[in-house]
Amino acid sequence: MESQARVVIIGGGVVGCSILFHLAKLGWQDCVLLERNELTSGSSWHAAGQIHTISSDPNISRLQGYTINLYKELEELSGQSVGLHNTGGFYAASNKDWYDYLKRERSKARYMGLDQEFISLKELADRHPLIDTSRYIAALWDPLDGDIDPSGVTYAYAKAAKKLGASYHTHAAVIKTNQRSDGSWEVVTKDGTIHAEHIVNAGGLWAREVGKFSGLNLPVQPMEHHYLITETIPEIAAREERLPAGIDYEGNIYFRQEGQGMLLGTYEPKATPWMVGGTPQAFGHELLEPQLEHIAERLELGFERIPALKEAGIKDMINGPFTFGPDGNPMIGPVPGMRNYWAAVGVMAGFCQAGGVGKCLAEWMIGGEPEIDVWAMDIARFGDYASPDYGTVKSSENYARRFLLTFPNETLPRGRRMRTTALYDRLTAKGAVWGDGFGLEAALWYADGADDAHEEPTFLRSRAHDYVAREVKAVREAVGLTEIANFAKHSFKGRDARLFLDRVMAGRLPKPGRIALSPMLTPKGKLYGDLTVACFTDDDFMIFGSGAAQEMHRRWFESHLDGYDLQYANESRRYHGIGLSGPNARELLARITRDDVSNEGLKFRDIRRTFVGMVPAILARLSFSGELGYEIYVEPEYQLKLYESILEAGEGLGLAHYGLRALMSLRLEKNWGAWTLDFRPDYTAAQSGLDAFIDWDKDFIGKQAALAEHEAGPAMKLVTMTIDTDDIDVSNDEAILKDGECVGYVTSGGYAHHVQKSMALGYVPTALAADGTALEVEINGEMYPAKIVGAPLYDPAGERMRG
Ligand SMILES: Cc1cc2nc3c(=O)[nH]c(=O)nc-3n(C[C@H](O)[C@H](O)[C@H](O)COP(=O)(O)OP(=O)(O)OC[C@H]3O[C@@H](n4cnc5c(N)ncnc54)[C@H](O)[C@@H]3O)c2cc1C
16 A cells, blocks of 8 residues: 555545546546445445436536536446446426426526426327326426446446556555644554545545544434335336436436336435444445335335336335435535545435536645535535534435425525524514524514414515515615624734735725725636625724635635734624614614714724624624615624614614515615625626726736736626516526527526516626616526616615715
């Protein structure tokens, strides 16, 4: 065994082998994979081998397309058969909701370049004569779907990696990982130790145990999963062509041809976490005892929909474990707070996803950033609230919901109230309908008291619509209060604070007592943050940003700290607070602070440490609503006092509570984008329009790429549109069309209550980005006329927030 390697990958399942292959392919050959047993000895050997492209996240779908398209090349490179059957596959809907869902998937596929089409039920019956099509109302066809041989695929990755110069060792269990002071790792096996620059945890079923070697507690959980294989079915034996693969959402079942019979798998509603306390080291090429009572009802459904299965004998019943993460998506990337430690865990559909995971991780390790935005898979989307127990609870929820519909206005019930503020019970009593982000509860909208706080999941406007309209009206005409604990706060203190931020942020830094907006870019010029930089003194800065992205940003800041004299801290949980917005906000604020808050005393974009509502506070004059606005940050124990002071002072000023939905509506009529939606690493400063905030006179990360694009002009641009609809709005990922051709896609939108228009933001080619351009947006399969609005529909000159 080598004593030195650039990267050691721990785990020889499909994920580890794909990473080894992609690293070698992209030029890092001095990488070694260590497998405790034979390759495939975790969940990879007993997978059902079905492959498909559909995923809740468009970039994951795109990567699933990449994975499937890689198989032929992999076979040629490795000389190892992957048993690929590109039969094509269908997704069948048995009710209107599912049909609408499939239309939305079709819309996404248009801009992802995936080739999905609806086929008639007659066509479905022709392609899969064993299906009872009377159970369905629609079917979406994807020619890429089919099946593969799981062991073949895993070995093909490993063999191809070896041909490219990388190596792997079986029967080489890693028993310890020790970090040296320079950040490199000693990877210990009983037969020797490899000294490596980086390590990758691809431990699959043992990801938790591998994590613990380095003090990392991962919120992943193996779940039991069943599928059955039938004996020969005469109708199949008589066919020349292989049957296509299929997914029946309502039945929560998937199926495909296996030999001359069929394979049928199901995600049963009673999910069974396996080995909650930890995966035994002795477990290997083994299966679990089938729990027929758990899946009987689902099998019944399957037999109804494929009647031939009723007559077929069951040859094999498989129950095997595989690992889920809290939201069902993989957890990959550099682990925040650790050096040179990479995760590739919780990959629950390895044969659809491992190619994409390997590609992104290899690009990230070698080039510093993946080619596309991998936020939906980034391990940094979770924080320490994502405990092992949280992992078990959420993984079970996700397992049971694998093929269930989640509506755009729906929040999932499990693992809630992990993080709350001091106002939680008060706001609940007031009627708050809660959502959670980064484990923290935040009010989405306010009903009339707790008994009224409910909403039906729907694609259409829900009953919340009128309540949100009321909140928006209060902000535009009087004053609204909203909690702002969910914003991230990053602090930078020390001699080099300004120097450091000047390099990391692309925008002009503010002077003491002031605030500035700034994009943060990657070396390739992609957006990595859209942040609010505040300067207290030249050695004391605070950055406000997306709460969801706080660990991602922490990781970024920490990775650039070397050589600077400053202390950085993610202080998001140290400051909660309340935002005030509306024409009466100044009057209210004046009642609870001794500071001069006139337009001269506290100017737009001023910030200071002071006292508000009797408590120490950071007071900033800012606005994401487009109104006169203030943000008051206080330590959590002062939140209740601040709130009570505001309520008391709000008497007679028309004070109302508003939630995130109202905030997202208010910003729409200002043409303002939001992080994780309109602004993310898929786009650049010039494309998003955030180049308006760049200081071109200084040097900063990503300048070269950003300047080149700024001068040449971007190929696409973020635009705001109004859409002619009656009772439905975009959520995101809808296709934008011009003359029937897909030209772009929606990144966010909804109803702008004050201007009373359905609106959306999205990216379109620059040639189509002019004010007034007529376009179409596809929502639930219907085309709606849309028009680009160049200037904000509300207060285009920004007089309200500056006044
Ligand atoms: C019944 C069933 C059906 C499935 N069907 C499908 C399907 O149809 N399509 C699909 O895409 N996916 C399917 N899956 C999921 C798929 O199998 C997994 O997503 C995939 O196998 C995950 O691969 P992995 O490499 O992450 O983990 P694993 O396969 O678990 O690999 C981890 C490897 O790490 C090794 N290891 C652990 N600890 C150490 C250590 N200390 N030192 C060295 N090596 C170590 C293990 O021995 C193991 O080989 C199915 C899973 C099951 C259980």
